[in-house]
Amino acid sequence: MQDGKLTSQEDIFYTSGSHSKITLNNAFQLDVDQVVAIEVNLMFELEWEQDSVFFNIFSNDTLIQIKNWTDQNWTLHPEFYFIQLKGGVPYNLEF
Numbered sequence: 001m002q003d004g005k006l007t008s009q010e011d012i013f014y015t016s017g018s019h020s021k022i023t024l025n026n027a028f029q030l031d032v033d034q035v036v037a038i039e040v041n042l043m044f045e046l047e048w049e050q051d052s053v054f055f056n057i058f059s060n061d062t063l064i065q066i067k068n069w070t071d072q073n074w075t076l077h078p079e080f081y082f083i084q085l086k087g088g089v090p091y092n093l094e095f
Contacts, residue, residue, distance in 0.1 A: 023092060023094050025092050030086070030088070030089070036083055037080065039079070040055065040067075046070055055095055057085075057093060060089075
């Protein structure tokens with residue numbers, strides 16, 4: 001993370017057949033129940049039909065599947081997501 005943003009490393013590649021994820025534990029906690037706006041700025045290229053990238057928010061008892069990307073979009077673009085979250089719950093991020 002840099003300046004509160006998750007950044008990529010363009011020179012890192014994965015091997016075929018590998019599975020990996022990034023988890024940020026206790027990424028945030030809200031004081032009260034509220035709708036949260038999430039802006040993701042990205043461009044992506046995923047190979048083959050089986051590759052995908054996901055974005056989840058989860059707590060001890062909740063999994064919120066925000067997005068699952070497949071295929072490609074080579075243009076840097078924003079995507080916006082609005083979700084209702086409970087206050088007093090520590091949330092984790094998973095990519």
